[in-house]
Amino acid sequence: MIFSTLEHIFTHISFSVVSIVITVHFLTLLVDEVVGLDDSSEKGMVVNFFCITGLLVTRWIYLGHFPLSDLYESLIFLSWGFSLIHMVSYFKRRKYNLSSITAPSAIFTQGFATSGLLTKMQQSAILAPALQSQWLMMHVSMMVLGYAALLCGSLLSVALLVITFRKVITIIGKNNNQSFSFGEIFYMNERSNVLLNAYFLSSKNYYRYQLTQQLDHWSYRIISLGFIFLTIGILSGAVWANEAWGSYWNWDPKETWAFITWTIFAIYLHTRTNKNLEGVYSAIVASMGFLIIWICYFGVNLLGIGLHSYGSFTLTSN
Amino acid sequence: METLLNPSKSTLKLSIPKTHIFKSSLLHSTFNPQPRTLFHRRTLSFTITCKVKTSQGRTNDGKNISKKILLTDTAPELSNEEVKVKPKNGGGALGLVRRLPRRILALLSNLPLAIGEMFVVAGLMALGTAIDQGEAPDYYFQKYPEENPVLGFFTWRWVLTLGLDHMFSSPIFLGTLVLLGLSLMACTYTTQIPLVKVARRWSFLQTADSIKKQEFSDSLPRASIKDLGVILMGSGYEVFLKGPSLYAFKGLAGRFAPIGVHLAMLLIMAGGTLSATGSFKGSVTVPQGLNFVVGDVLGPTGFLSTPSETFNTEVHVNRFYMDYYDSGEVSQFHTDLSLLDMNGKEVMRKTLSVNDPLRYGGFTIYQTDWSFSALQIIKDGEGPFNLAMAPLKLNGDKKLFGTFLPVGDTNSPNVKGISMLARDLQSIILYDQQGKFFGVRRPNSKLPIEIDGTKIVIVDAIGSTGLDLKTDPGVPIVYAGFGALMLTTCISYLSHSQIWALQDGTTVFVGGKTNRAKGEFPDEMNRLLDRVPEIVESSKSKQTDSIGG
Numbered sequence: 001m002i003f004s005t006l007e008h009i010f011t012h013i014s015f016s017v018v019s020i021v022i023t024v025h026f027l028t029l030l031v032d033e034v035v036g037l038d039d040s041s042e043k044g045m046v047v048n049f050f051c052i053t054g055l056l057v058t059r060w061i062y063l064g065h066f067p068l069s070d071l072y073e074s075l076i077f078l079s080w081g082f083s084l085i086h087m088v089s090y091f092k093r094r095k096y097n098l099s100s101i102t103a104p105s106a107i108f109t110q111g112f113a114t115s116g117l118l119t120k121m122q123q124s125a126i127l128a129p130a131l132q133s134q135w136l137m138m139h140v141s142m143m144v145l146g147y148a149a150l151l152c153g154s155l156l157s158v159a160l161l162v163i164t165f166r167k168v169i170t171i172i173g174k175n176n177n178q179s180f181s182f183g184e185i186f187y188m189n190e191r192s193n194v195l196l197n198a199y200f201l202s203s204k205n206y207y208r209y210q211l212t213q214q215l216d217h218w219s220y221r222i223i224s225l226g227f228i229f230l231t232i233g234i235l236s237g238a239v240w241a242n243e244a245w246g247s248y249w250n251w252d253p254k255e256t257w258a259f260i261t262w263t264i265f266a267i268y269l270h271t272r273t274n275k276n277l278e279g280v281y282s283a284i285v286a287s288m289g290f291l292i293i294w295i296c297y298f299g300v301n302l303l304g305i306g307l308h309s310y311g312s313f314t315l316t317s318n
Numbered sequence: 319m320e321t322l323l324n325p326s327k328s329t330l331k332l333s334i335p336k337t338h339i340f341k342s343s344l345l346h347s348t349f350n351p352q353p354r355t356l357f358h359r360r361t362l363s364f365t366i367t368c369k370v371k372t373s374q375g376r377t378n379d380g381k382n383i384s385k386k387i388l389l390t391d392t393a394p395e396l397s398n399e400e401v402k403v404k405p406k407n408g409g410g411a412l413g414l415v416r417r418l419p420r421r422i423l424a425l426l427s428n429l430p431l432a433i434g435e436m437f438v439v440a441g442l443m444a445l446g447t448a449i450d451q452g453e454a455p456d457y458y459f460q461k462y463p464e465e466n467p468v469l470g471f472f473t474w475r476w477v478l479t480l481g482l483d484h485m486f487s488s489p490i491f492l493g494t495l496v497l498l499g500l501s502l503m504a505c506t507y508t509t510q511i512p513l514v515k516v517a518r519r520w521s522f523l524q525t526a527d528s529i530k531k532q533e534f535s536d537s538l539p540r541a542s543i544k545d546l547g548v549i550l551m552g553s554g555y556e557v558f559l560k561g562p563s564l565y566a567f568k569g570l571a572g573r574f575a576p577i578g579v580h581l582a583m584l585l586i587m588a589g590g591t592l593s594a595t596g597s598f599k600g601s602v603t604v605p606q607g608l609n610f611v612v613g614d615v616l617g618p619t620g621f622l623s624t625p626s627e628t629f630n631t632e633v634h635v636n637r638f639y640m641d642y643y644d645s646g647e648v649s650q651f652h653t654d655l656s657l658l659d660m661n662g663k664e665v666m667r668k669t670l671s672v673n674d675p676l677r678y679g680g681f682t683i684y685q686t687d688w689s690f691s692a693l694q695i696i697k698d699g700e701g702p703f704n705l706a707m708a709p710l711k712l713n714g715d716k717k718l719f720g721t722f723l724p725v726g727d728t729n730s731p732n733v734k735g736i737s738m739l740a741r742d743l744q745s746i747i748l749y750d751q752q753g754k755f756f757g758v759r760r761p762n763s764k765l766p767i768e769i770d771g772t773k774i775v776i777v778d779a780i781g782s783t784g785l786d787l788k789t790d791p792g793v794p795i796v797y798a799g800f801g802a803l804m805l806t807t808c809i810s811y812l813s814h815s816q817i818w819a820l821q822d823g824t825t826v827f828v829g830g831k832t833n834r835a836k837g838e839f840p841d842e843m844n845r846l847l848d849r850v851p852e853i854v855e856s857s858k859s860k861q862t863d864s865i866g867g
Contacts (some may be wrong), residue, residue: 132650133673134625217837224811224834235800244673245601246684246788247797249590253447256450263440267433274429300447 003062007055007314011114014051017044018107025100045103049083050112068140069131070303072199075113077141081148082106085222104147115293135240142233143258147293149226150265154293156219157286164212164280216279219273221284227258227265234258264289378526426504431800435498442494446485450476458483471753487594491558499587506580506770523561523818523829532818532829534840540853543821546828549819549849564819569812572834577807582799589795595620598681605691605782609634609658612681615787626789631665632658638688638783640743648742651685653783670785687784690719690740694778697723702777717741724795725772736769743779815839824853 021044055076059067067073086102147298237255242248268285271277425431450457459472467473481488523529530537538546543564547557555566600615614631636654643649650671657666657678668676676683690707697703711718724735734751743761750756750769757767761779770775813834820827828847833841 058447072478081629130672135673212839221837228807228811232804239797239800242793243675244684245686246675246786246790248683248793251446251451256443256447260440260443263436263443267436267440270433270436277430 006058009054010051014048017048052080066137075109077111077144081105081145139236146226146229153219153223154286154290157283160215160283254300261296349407369479423504426501427508432501466702502580503607510577527826529829533831535829540827541850562821566817568812572812572814575806575810582802585799589792594791596622599788603784604635606638630660638781686786689782691782692780716865743781
């Protein structure tokens with residue numbers, strides 16, 4: 001009993017803290033920078049991280065199994081993944097602030113999980129025989145962490161596309177000989193200390209290019225990390241399937257869509273190797289990846305068939 | 319064509335614009351040509367011309383053509399090869415045949431082609447999940463009718479002729495996978511291996527100008543290059559110092575790892591092919607107490623399947639039982655099996671459960687399903703009778719079985735009796751002759767129940783176990799591929815950073831670049847350079863002696 005109330009407390013605290021953080025960001029954006037509150041939004045994200053960790057740990061203790069057996073738990077884990085990414089980037093490099101991406105993501109996933117749509121699933125569920133295995137921890141946690149990182153990275157790419165929307169049109173339209181990728185502009189700018197390009201004449205454009213360069217780079221690094229997690233998740237899932245059912249790949253809808261996600265991000269990493277395709281085209285691929293992850297994570301569950309039917313749910317409100 | 323050689327590995331790119339300018343015989347005679355590598359021999363005839371165009375296209379007016387001769391290991395080779403290869407034409411049919419594999423190789427290792435293939439594979443897989451697989455043709459006639467085509471053109475003809483109903487073994491899909499595999503091999507051979515060779519050669523930069531042209535460059539006015547070397551070493555770099563110049567690198571494994579990724583994928587594909595063509599599989603539902611022979615159950619999947627001696631083993635199901643949660647739901651299935659060889663001697667005995675299979679002699683037995691075989695009852699003191707249980711509903715985990723005990727005149731057309739239903743092996747629900755619910759009994763309680771004058775004691779619920787048997791020779795290869803893929807993917811996250819430095823009087827010029835972590839590199843370099851001690855001169859003459867190269 002005490003554990004379930006503790007769980008409720010943690011859920012409510014984390015949800016409200018994230019809402020406050022987002023409100024602070026909105027105020028900064030729309031009204032004016034309120035001095036002293038900026039630091040509190042960072043602290044709020046740290047508090048949120050600890051709350052969600054506490055939530056997962058209490059759930060683990062009183063359920064007896066790792067808290068990743070149905071859709072509700074995996075959504076909570078996903079929002080934990082977002083706040084983990086935020087914490088790691090916050091402690092490593094204090095300069096760049098990812099909380100504009102991670103905070104809304106965390107709140108959306110948590111909000112959906114704790115909303116009325118999934119109340120039936122919030123109570124502890126019995127673990128089916130097929131899920132009683134050590135592989136559950138590794139496979140599902142790696143997959144969900146991979147999704148969190150890839151979602152962050154693809155959101156950064158979407159942000160990149162949105163910011164440079166007009167430039168994207170001109171760059172695609174231009175002749176290949178004259179088109180410049182962002183990397184090349186940056187490179188040229190660094191090597192020759194003369195601002196040759198007309199883009200840089202106004203300081204506003206210069207800062208915009210700084211931002212796009214950072215977005216580009218961060219999106220690449222986070223997607224690489226997410227790709228590693230996704231690879232490990234898919235492969236450990238295959239090994240688990242072989243141990244449980246005797247075949248490591250069954251072309252199950254969820255497996256197939258996870259493979260499609262993997263392929264799309266492999267395409268993204270390959271487009272980054274080529275200077276011509278880098279920049280705009282890789283951002284477009286990563287944005288496609290955003291949609292595909294949601295299809296893989298949610299869309300397949302709605303079908304409710306196949307080996308992964310544990311994650312299925314019907315949208316009935318109670 | 320300019321995508322053939324990966325331009326981001328710019329050690330090549332940087333040296334070419336400088337060296338192709340100094341095509342003088344002096345250069346040819348002074349430098350010994352290195353033993354020709356495969357890279358130079360094979361791909362140059364197609365790439366060098368393009369590369370020359372590229373470098374000319376990219377050379378801006380801003381570039382400063384230095385008059386000094388650049389002494390690097392890589393540059394003079396390329397200029398050698400460049401001049402010698404150009405006039406070679408390879409005339410005649412024989413030359414064409416000799417060049418054909420090279421042309422195919424060059425065609426296959428094209429990056430946009432590989433990206434296109436990956437998109438096609440992804441699209442086909444998505445289509446495979448959208449279209450229901452493995453149904454009878456009639457299903458597709460109904461679902462994609464010709465009179466009312468989906469999306470305006472998609473009818474059952476598309477599905478059946480292209481093989482989209484068995485997408486993942488259809489010719490299109492397998493063909494695209496094979497093409498992707500070939501592209502993988504071609505790309506590894508032509509592009510990645512040579513790049514590794516180039517990345518491994520380390521070179522010193524001898525002029526301050528060339529150092530200033532790096533992606534990141536800085537100068538330390540009063541410093542010693544040895545201090546810089548020590549600090550770099552402390553930060554994980556491998557440092558080489560020759561006279562006044564320094565070269566340091568870190569994270570070289572990050573360059574090798576993508577090759578490992580491609581090789582691991584090829585291994586997985588090979589193992590998967592072996593699994594698909596060389597394994598045996600089968601499934602069987604065996605009531606408790608009965609036997610079956612392994613070889614009778616297994617069937618081959620492809621042309622490489624060869625049966626082994628151990629297929630003669632007989633399997634005896636000793637007992638099948640289930641564990642339940644307090645709420646009544648099933649928590650685990652267990653089957654106690656004995657394996658007997660041809661002489662009847664027991665060679666193995668094990669209790670299987672869902673995540674715990676039995677492995678023996680190359681085949682593996684998995685617990686995948688269960689069923690209700692028979693209900694053993696004693697009626698009015700006579701028996702025990704075995705009533706066979708029929709499956710009424712088999713909805714995945716939710717099953718319902720039932721049986722019927724006729725009472726009274728069994729020859730009349732309207733035979734009435736007692737119905738017994740069960741969801742699992744732990745409780746039986748009994749209904750009377752009118753079909754009304756009468757009571758529940760558990761098999762191990764041995765409590766009698768009297769329905770309409772008939773006394774029934776439920777003795778035992780006999781279950782049958784659903785087992786899947788499999789032998790798969792490709793599994794070790796696939797597992798090895800999985801492990802390699804996981805490891806190499808992790809390693810390829812590392813960024814290969816290279817730093818050059820030159821001591822020029824009291825100033826140290828530092829320049830560096832990295833291939834992946836481009837955003838973090840300047841910060842890291844600045845942090846390192848901040849730690850280099852500044853030499854404060856107490857007396858000028860002493861210092862110039864100790865600092866000078």
